[in-house]
Amino acid sequence: MSDITLLVFGVDPPPRLDRIAGRARIVLSDEASLPRLLPAADALLVWDFTSDAVRAAWPGGGPRPGWVHTASAGVDRLLCPELVASDTVVTNARGVFEQPIAEYVAGLVIAMAKDFPGTWELQRQRRWQHRETMRLAGTRALVVGSGPIGRAITRTLTALGVRAELVGRTERADDPEFGRVHGAAALPGLLPEADWVVCAAPLTEDTRAMFDAAAFARMKPEGRFINVGRGPLVVEEDLVDAVLARSIAGAALDVFESEPLPSGSRVWDVPGLLVSPHMSGDTVGWRDDLAEQFMDNFERWVAGEPLLNVVDKKLGYVPVS
16 A cells, blocks of 8 residues: 555545555545545545635645645635645646536527527427527627636637637737637627627636626627626626616526525526526536546656646636646
């Protein structure tokens, strides 16, 4: 048995770590045991990436793991000032969720353009009501977030004939794939032209609540909003008000400020606002993909090779090269 101790936080269901068995001492932990077990761990796998427990436990006393891997794209629920300031390397699950989320967004766009929700409701009522729907090709999409997920969304929407533009933290006039990436400062001026506004940005202090009443007021009445990034990127009450007032045509949320979405939330009851339970990236076999990705990085870590998907802890995401 190796003297490497791998601490796995979140064990329901536990990851399949077949290649590591016998090469490391694998210790499973939950929120109650995490603070006690952290000091003895060489590496930490954050399998339950919906919990804030690591962020809460990290500032405690004793040594800390030299490597933390989270089975998620976002790291906002993980990072705390003490972890950011430490020498610990943080990696994420970049590469697993991009295309599934892009397909999910494309499905939402098609469903809203072709009024599938209306068709299902009319079928439920046994009503034969002919309608005309939107032609998707030629519409304009604004994808906010120029990381791998935003890029996959832009690529997929473009394949559907949508004129998709990408917004990132800083402007790039020579992007190798899309030519131009708009900077965040350009967002207010771009919103009025978009038929689809897709939020796929990381959650940072700069992006928190970036979609508020002022942002929705800039969108055109025919525009629709989709969030597959992080819930706190959106002021949910402002979005509810915008959809109810018909200042925008509709919305779809896969992420929320509080998850699970409380049963008493107004969001549930808004006509034209589709709610899904943070599932846009979760396809059949996704947990196995996450485990395989971690084990590949574990091989690199043991061999002293550079790790993949290293997060810039100050930025809060893996920089796009």
